[in-house]
Amino acid sequence: xxxxxxxxxxxxxxxxxxxxxxxxxxxxxxxxxxxxxxxxxxxxxxxxxxxxxxxxxxxxxxxxxxxxxxxxxxxxxxxxxxxxxxxxxxxxxxxxxxxxxxxxxxxxxxxxxxxxxxxxxxxxxxxxxxxxxxxxxxxxxxxxxxxxxxxxxxxxxxxxxxxxxxxxxxxxxxxxxxxxxxxxxxxxxxxxxxxxxxxxxxxxxxxxxxxxxxxxxxxxxxxxxxxxxxxxxxxxxxxxxxxxxxxxxxxxxxxxxxxxxxxxxxxxxxxxxxxxxxxxxxxxxxxxxxxxxxxxxxxxxxxxxxxxxxxxxxxxxxxxxxxxxxxxxxxxxxxxxxxxxxxxxxxxxxxxxxxxxxxxxxxxxxxxx
Amino acid sequence: xxxxxxxxxxxxxxxxxxxxxxxxxxxxxxxxxxxxxxxxxxxxxxxxxxxxxxxxxxxxxxxxxxxxxxxxxxxxxxxxxxxxxxxxxxxxxxxxxxxxxxxxxxxxxxxxxxxxxxxxxxxxxxxxxxxxxxxxxxxxxxxxxxxxxxxxxxxxxxxxxxxxxxxxxxxxxxxxxxxxxxxxxxxxxxxxxxxxxxxxxxxxxxxxxxxxxxxxxxxxxxxxxxxxxxxxxxxxxxxxxxxxxxxxxxxxxxxxxxxxxxxxxxxxxxxxxxxxxxxxxxxxxxxxxxxxxxxxxxxxxxxxxxxxxxxxxxxxxxxxxxxxxxxxxxxxxxxxxxxxxxxxxxxxxxxxxxxxxxxxxxxxxxxxx
Numbered sequence: 001x002x003x004x005x006x007x008x009x010x011x012x013x014x015x016x017x018x019x020x021x022x023x024x025x026x027x028x029x030x031x032x033x034x035x036x037x038x039x040x041x042x043x044x045x046x047x048x049x050x051x052x053x054x055x056x057x058x059x060x061x062x063x064x065x066x067x068x069x070x071x072x073x074x075x076x077x078x079x080x081x082x083x084x085x086x087x088x089x090x091x092x093x094x095x096x097x098x099x100x101x102x103x104x105x106x107x108x109x110x111x112x113x114x115x116x117x118x119x120x121x122x123x124x125x126x127x128x129x130x131x132x133x134x135x136x137x138x139x140x141x142x143x144x145x146x147x148x149x150x151x152x153x154x155x156x157x158x159x160x161x162x163x164x165x166x167x168x169x170x171x172x173x174x175x176x177x178x179x180x181x182x183x184x185x186x187x188x189x190x191x192x193x194x195x196x197x198x199x200x201x202x203x204x205x206x207x208x209x210x211x212x213x214x215x216x217x218x219x220x221x222x223x224x225x226x227x228x229x230x231x232x233x234x235x236x237x238x239x240x241x242x243x244x245x246x247x248x249x250x251x252x253x254x255x256x257x258x259x260x261x262x263x264x265x266x267x268x269x270x271x272x273x274x275x276x277x278x279x280x281x282x283x284x285x286x287x288x289x290x291x292x293x294x295x296x297x298x299x300x301x302x303x304x305x306x307x308x309x310x311x312x313x314x315x316x317x318x319x320x321x322x323x324x325x326x327x328x329x330x331x332x333x334x335x336x337x338x339x340x341x342x343x344x345x346x347x348x349x350x351x352x353x354x355x356x357x358x359x360x361x362x363x364x365x366x367x368x369x
Numbered sequence: 370x371x372x373x374x375x376x377x378x379x380x381x382x383x384x385x386x387x388x389x390x391x392x393x394x395x396x397x398x399x400x401x402x403x404x405x406x407x408x409x410x411x412x413x414x415x416x417x418x419x420x421x422x423x424x425x426x427x428x429x430x431x432x433x434x435x436x437x438x439x440x441x442x443x444x445x446x447x448x449x450x451x452x453x454x455x456x457x458x459x460x461x462x463x464x465x466x467x468x469x470x471x472x473x474x475x476x477x478x479x480x481x482x483x484x485x486x487x488x489x490x491x492x493x494x495x496x497x498x499x500x501x502x503x504x505x506x507x508x509x510x511x512x513x514x515x516x517x518x519x520x521x522x523x524x525x526x527x528x529x530x531x532x533x534x535x536x537x538x539x540x541x542x543x544x545x546x547x548x549x550x551x552x553x554x555x556x557x558x559x560x561x562x563x564x565x566x567x568x569x570x571x572x573x574x575x576x577x578x579x580x581x582x583x584x585x586x587x588x589x590x591x592x593x594x595x596x597x598x599x600x601x602x603x604x605x606x607x608x609x610x611x612x613x614x615x616x617x618x619x620x621x622x623x624x625x626x627x628x629x630x631x632x633x634x635x636x637x638x639x640x641x642x643x644x645x646x647x648x649x650x651x652x653x654x655x656x657x658x659x660x661x662x663x664x665x666x667x668x669x670x671x672x673x674x675x676x677x678x679x680x681x682x683x684x685x686x687x688x689x690x691x692x693x694x695x696x697x698x699x700x701x702x703x704x705x706x707x708x709x710x711x712x713x714x715x716x717x718x719x720x721x722x723x724x725x726x727x728x729x730x731x732x733x734x735x736x737x738x
Binding site for chain 1: 393397398399400401402403406407411414415439440441442443444445446447449450451453454455456457458459460502504505506507508531532533535536537538539571572573574575576577578595598599600601602603605606620621622623624625626627628629632633655660661662663714715718719
C-alpha cells in the first residue's frame with residue numbers, strides 16, 4: 001500500500017495526552033468515526049498510523065503520521081482536506097513537514113520552470129534577479145503602462161503588478177495588460193534590454209484561467225497569482241497547462257495559516273513546500289524587519305524549503321518583498337545568496353530622481369555584486 | 370462615490386498607536402504605498418477612510434473603515450483581498466463586520482434558497498430539520514448506498530456525504546453518487562417519504578463544477594461543498610448557476626481564520642456573514658461542547674448572523690454538527706430554535722439496533738418537539 005508521511009508540531013491542551021491527540025488526528029482526518037465503530041480492515045487500509053512522537057518540552061511534541069495515498073483520490077483539494085481539513089478547527093496542531101517525494105506526480109509535479117528554468121529562459125545564469133511592483137490602485141492603464149516603461153528603461157528584470165490590481169473601472173484588466181505589454185516592448189526596442197512583465201491574473205473561479213490565457217495570448221512574460229484568493233488548486237491547474245507563463249505566487253489571504261505559533265502550517269512548509277509542490281515558480285514572502293512579522297529564521301526556512309534539492313521536482317525562486325530597500329540590498333544578498341529574487345516596491349517610488357533612476361541603481365547593485 | 374463599511378477589532382502591538390494601525394490598514398489594503406507618495410485625488414478616491422475608533426481596554430479598539438466599492442472591481446477575490454489580503458500577515462487585526470447591504474448584487478446575492486426556500490421546497494414549514502453524514506471513507510459505493518437506504522428508511526430529512534468522500538478508488542464519485550441516488554429513491558418508493566441526498570462535490574478547479582452539474586443531472590437533491598478547499602469564489606459561482614441544487618457549506622480548512630482571538634474573522638462574520646453572502650443555503654459548524662473549540666457565544670453569534678433579517682437576501686440555515694447526540698437534541702432545540710438543521714453523524718452509527726432505528730429516534734424528536 002502506497003503511503004506518505006506528514007510531520008506535526010502538537011501542543012497538548014488541558015487534560016489531553018499525546019496518544020489521544022495523535023489518535024484523534026488519525027481518525028478525524030480519515031473515517032471521522034470513533035475507532036470502535038470501524039472494522040480492522042478499514043483501520044489498516046484507511047486510518048492514519050502513528051509513526052513517531054517526540055517530546056519537545058512545554059507540552060509540545062514533534063510527531064509523524066503515515067497516511068495511505070489512496071485516501072487522497074484524484075485531487076489536491078482532498079489532499080488539503082486530509083492534511084488540515086477538520087483539524088484546522090482544533091487547537092495545537094501545526095503541519096511542519098510532508099514527504100513530497102512519496103506522493104505521485106499525478107498529484108504534485110512542482111514548478112514548470114523553477115530557478116533553473118527561469119535562469120535559462122532569461123539568460124541570467126548566476127546573479128540574483130530584480131523585481132518591482134506597478135502601483136498604485138487608482139492609476140489608469142495609461143499611467144501604469146508609463147510606469148512600466150520607466151522601470152523597463154531602468155533595466156529591471158521583472159515588473160509585476162501589485163496584487164490589488166484586478167479589474168477595477170479605473171484600469172480594466174484587458175486595457176491595462178495590453179498597454180503594459182506595449183510599454184515594455186517599446187522600452188526594449190530603445191534599450192536592447194528586455195524586462196519581463198507579470199500581470200496579476202488573480203480572479204474568481206473561471207475568470208482566473210481566462211486571464212491567464214489572455215495574458216499569454218497578448219504577450220505577457222509571466223503572471224502574478226494569489227493562490228489563497230483564487231484557490232490553491234487553481235495554481236496547480238495553471239502550472240500544468242501547456243502555456244509558456246511562469247507563475248509568481250503572492251501570499252495575500254494566507255496569513256492566518258502561519259501567524260499562530262502552534263497551529264496552521266510552518267512558514268517553510270506553506271511557502272517553500274506546498275506552494276512549490278503546487279507549481280509556484282516564484283514564492284513571494286515579506287522579509288523580516290519590514291512591516292510584516294516574519295522572523296529571520298522563518299525567512300531562512302522558506303528559502304531552504306523552496307530550494308531543497310532533495311525533492312523530485314524543480315526549485316522555486318524565493319522572492320523577497322515587503323518593505324525591501326535599495327540601501328540594504330547588499331546586506332540581503334549576503335544573507336540570502338544569489339538564487340533569490342529581490343522585490344522592491346515603495347522604495348523605488350520614493351527616489352527623488354524618479355523610478356527609472358531608482359531602478360538603474362537597484363539593478364546595478366545586483367549586477368555588480 | 371459608492372462605499373461600504375468594514376468593522377475591525379484591532380489589538381495594538383508594542384509601540385503602535387491606533388491611528389498608525391488604522392492608517393496602515395487604509396493604505397496597505399488599497400494603494401500599498403506610503404501616504405506621502407500618493408496624490409490627494411488618489412487619497413480621496415481609492416484609500417480607505419477611518420470612520421470610527423472606540424477603545425475597548427487592554428490595547429483593543431473597535432474600528433470602522435469606509436471603502437470605495439470601485440476598489441473591488443468585478444470579482445469577489447478582489448473583495449477578499451481588500452478585506453484581508455496583506456493584513457492577514459499582520460498581527461492584531463480581526464474582521465468583525467461588513468455592511469453587506471451597501472455592496473451591489475452583482476457582487477453578492479446570497480443563497481439561492483435559504484431557510485424559506487428550503488422550507489418551501491421540502492414542505493417543512495416550521496420544524497427543525499434532521500441531517501446525517503454517510504461514512505466512513507473506505508466503504509465501497511455499494512456499502513455507502515446501503516447506509517443511505519437505511520437512513521432514508523429511518524425518515525431523515527437530509528443525508529449528506531462526509532466531506533472526506535471525494536473520488537477515492539474504493540468509492541469513485543460517479544459510481545457512489547449514482548448508487549446513493551438509487552438507494553434514496555428505492556427507500557422513498559417503500560415509505561412514501563423522501564429523504565434528500567447531498568453528495569460532496571468539493572474538488573479541484575474545474576472538477577468541482579463538473580461534479581456539481583453531474584450531481585444535478587443524475588438526480589441529487591443538493592450538494593456538500595467545502596469552500597475553503599475548492600475556493601470561496603467557487604461557491605459564489607455555483608450558487609448563481611441556473612441549477613436546482615442547494616449548497617451546504619462545510620468548514621474544512623477554514624479553522625485558522627477563526628481560531629485566533631485577535632486575528633482573522635469573527636465566527637459570526639465568516640460563517641454567518643461571508644458564507645451567506647457567497648450563497649451557502651446551509652452553514653455547517655461544530656457545536657460548542659463537542660470535540661471542537663467553538664464557545665456557546667460563538668455559536669449563537671453565527672446563528673444570528675445567518676438568520677439576520679436586515680440583509681437584502683435570503684437567510685442561511687445554521688447546520689449544527691461536530692459531535693451532536695440524540696440524547697441532547699431537545700436541549701439544543703431549546704437553545705437554537707426551529708430554524709436550525711441538526712447534523713448527527715457518529716452517534717447514529719453507535720445505536721445498538723442500527724442506523725435505521727437511530728434515524729427514526731432522531732427524526733421523532735424533531736417532529737414531536
